[in-house]
Amino acid sequence: MATIPSELPAAAAAPSALRRSWLPERVRGVLLAIAFPLALVVIWHYLVVMTGTRLVPTPYQVGVMMWDFIFGGIHDDAFSGTILSHLLASMQRVYGGFALAIAIGVPLGLLIGKVPLIRQMLDPTLSLLRPIPVTAWLPLSMIFFGLGPRSAVFLVFLGAFYPILLNTIFGVRSVDIRLFEAAAMLGCDGSRMFRQIVLPAAMPSIFNGLRLAHGFAWILIVVGEMTGVPTGLGSVIMDGRTLSRTDLVITGMIVIGVAGFITDRMIVALNNRILRWSPQHHG
Amino acid sequence: MDEPAAKPRRQFLTVRDVTKRFQIGGTTVEALGRVNLSIDKGEFVCLIGASGCGKSTLLRIIAGFEQPTSGQVDLYEQPVTGPGSDRGMVFQDYALFPWMNVRDNISFGPRQKGMAKKYVAEITDEYLHMVGLEKFADRFPQQLSGGMKQRVAIARVLANECELLLMDEPFGALDAITRESLQLELLEIWARTGVTVIFVTHSVEEAVLLSDRVVVMTAGPGRVEADIAIDLERPREVSAIDFNQVRRDITQRLTSHVVRRDLKAVA
Numbered sequence: 450m451a452t453i454p455s456e457l458p459a460a461a462a463a464p465s466a467l468r469r470s471w472l473p474e475r476v477r478g479v480l481l482a483i484a485f486p487l488a489l490v491v492i493w494h495y496l497v498v499m500t501g502t503r504l505v506p507t508p509y510q511v512g513v514m515m516w517d518f519i520f521g522g523i524h525d526d527a528f529s530g531t532i533l534s535h536l537l538a539s540m541q542r543v544y545g546g547f548a549l550a551i552a553i554g555v556p557l558g559l560l561i562g563k564v565p566l567i568r569q570m571l572d573p574t575l576s577l578l579r580p581i582p583v584t585a586w587l588p589l590s591m592i593f594f595g596l597g598p599r600s601a602v603f604l605v606f607l608g609a610f611y612p613i614l615l616n617t618i619f620g621v622r623s624v625d626i627r628l629f630e631a632a633a634m635l636g637c638d639g640s641r642m643f644r645q646i647v648l649p650a651a652m653p654s655i656f657n658g659l660r661l662a663h664g665f666a667w668i669l670i671v672v673g674e675m676t677g678v679p680t681g682l683g684s685v686i687m688d689g690r691t692l693s694r695t696d697l698v699i700t701g702m703i704v705i706g707v708a709g710f711i712t713d714r715m716i717v718a719l720n721n722r723i724l725r726w727s728p729q730h731h732g
Numbered sequence: 733m734d735e736p737a738a739k740p741r742r743q744f745l746t747v748r749d750v751t752k753r754f755q756i757g758g759t760t761v762e763a764l765g766r767v768n769l770s771i772d773k774g775e776f777v778c779l780i781g782a783s784g785c786g787k788s789t790l791l792r793i794i795a796g797f798e799q800p801t802s803g804q805v806d807l808y809e810q811p812v813t814g815p816g817s818d819r820g821m822v823f824q825d826y827a828l829f830p831w832m833n834v835r836d837n838i839s840f841g842p843r844q845k846g847m848a849k850k851y852v853a854e855i856t857d858e859y860l861h862m863v864g865l866e867k868f869a870d871r872f873p874q875q876l877s878g879g880m881k882q883r884v885a886i887a888r889v890l891a892n893e894c895e896l897l898l899m900d901e902p903f904g905a906l907d908a909i910t911r912e913s914l915q916l917e918l919l920e921i922w923a924r925t926g927v928t929v930i931f932v933t934h935s936v937e938e939a940v941l942l943s944d945r946v947v948v949m950t951a952g953p954g955r956v957e958a959d960i961a962i963d964l965e966r967p968r969e970v971s972a973i974d975f976n977q978v979r980r981d982i983t984q985r986l987t988s989h990v991v992r993r994d995l996k997a998v999a
Contacts, residue, residue, distance in 0.1 A: 625827065627823055627825070627827035628827055628829060630795075630797050630815065630821070630827070631821070631823070631827040631828075631829070631888075632829075632840075633797075633814070633815040634795060634796075634815040634816065634817070634819060634820060634889075634894075635817065635820075635840050635841040635844060635888070635892050636816075636817045636841055636844035636845060636892065637844050641844070649829075649831045650829075650830075652831070724831075725872075726830055726831045726832075726833075726872040726873075726874065727830060727831070727872075727874065728874070
């Protein structure tokens with residue numbers, strides 16, 4: 450059984466053309482990505498200098514604050530050299546709530562997407578609860594979980610839960626029905642169908658949900674840490690506001706941005722690894 | 733002494749009085765109106781007809797993906813109630829599992845049976861070889877051409893030891909050269925494995941080239957119009973005189989009916 454030459458996929462020839470221009474393309478990309486924020490910083494600096502405002506610090510002052518927040522030795526106040534404890538506290542809550550949202554959202558989404566009975570039973574309730582802003586749960590969550598980190602975890606969970614749930618349901622419902630038929634005729638059924646077909650087929654959509662949810666998780670940590678916890682990046686920002694230390698507020702914002710960015714890259718790397726079968730789903 | 737009584741041959745596949753109605757919106761569409769058919773083990777049967785004649789619906793009922801509105805399909809005198817490993821469908825759009833490489837797609841059926849790893853690997857290698865894809869075992873379906881994907885789909889159901897290969901216009905989306913080579917490969921595989929094949933197509937030439945029997949179906953509602961044995965010797969040559977005679981004969985049966993119906997519709 451000879452293979453017909455015309456059948457060789459064209460994809461085999463493509464990568465070499467891409468590889469030739471790989472390095473310059475990458476350098477160009479990095480330069481372009483840096484140019485824009487750099488311009489923003491310059492504009493920020495001159496706006497502060499020109500208006501002479503004392504409410505907003507210059508980028509340099511924020512830089513000094515960041516140095517002090519990381520290494521200490523400049524202001525020598527309650528925030529000097531404390532970045533690690535705040536960052537770790539926030540990360541624990543963010544990833545705790547995020548992990549909880551995955552652990553509940555993905556299996557529930559698979560079930561709602563695949564089993565009509567469960568969909569009919571749960572979907573109306575979940576749809577009714579969904580439009581309620583997470584921040585509206587704040588008073589109740591403080592009653593349920595007290596003034597502490599558990600309340601923050603709950604809020605992060607709530608915020609991350611819906612993107613994961615909805616994307617999982619969508620992922621399951623958009624699976625080509627023939628894949629289920631093919632699996633069934635090959636002797637796959639019941640819970641094996643979930644593990645071997647439903648979950649991997651919904652994976653591209655689930656990862657969309659994870660990335661969205663991870664973003665919400667970091668957004669909500671600031672709200673969550675308003676509930677009177679002593680540590681965490683959210684509480685640093687709230688303290689900065691109370692103390693009129695805008696440099697501290699912006700420093701906290703930047704740390705959250707960087708931490709969120711790094712985690713997002715990690716999720717994308719995991720996405721590209723797990724979805725290596727589907728290049729168009731690579732982030 | 734009595735002669736040992738000839739063992740009554742067990743019927744392989746029988747379709748008895750099968751009808752199918754679909755509800756689409758508020759209207760009922762009659763897709764199949766009372767179809768009877770019986771197929772012997774090892775036969776290669778083509779279902780042919782214009783689109784909408786219910787040939788794919790019939791195939792899906794035999795596969796167990798659809799339930800007939802009335803009537804029954806029996807395999808080895810046991811009623812078909814749902815999809816099963818004894819019947820393997822090859823879809824026109826392949827329906828390979830995109831997250832599994834070629835090897836894992838082919839070994840999917842054997843793995844469901846909980847066979848030992850070594851045995852699964854043996855079977856997979858055997859069928860990879862049969863469809864000539866050893867070199868592509870680690871590729872994902874997205875990295876394969878249409879012809880290669882369809883080879884994987886065929887290997888996947890054969891590795892599952894299906895006895896009845898159901899093919900729903902499997903080569904319809906392929907270019908002419910690839911289609912021709914796959915037709916020959918399929919005949920080779922059929923001869924080698926002795927698998928029974930029901931092959932849906934709308935190409936008369938394909939039907940005459942491949943099958944022992946051509947079942948002509950007509951629409952409105954779908955039913956069997958003619959059941960024609962193809963006695964041409966194998967391997968068949970599409971340009972031979974007797975081949976063309978058979979092809980013309982079947983084409984006439986198909987078109988005369990279509991024209992009759994169209995005229996009726998106009999009048």
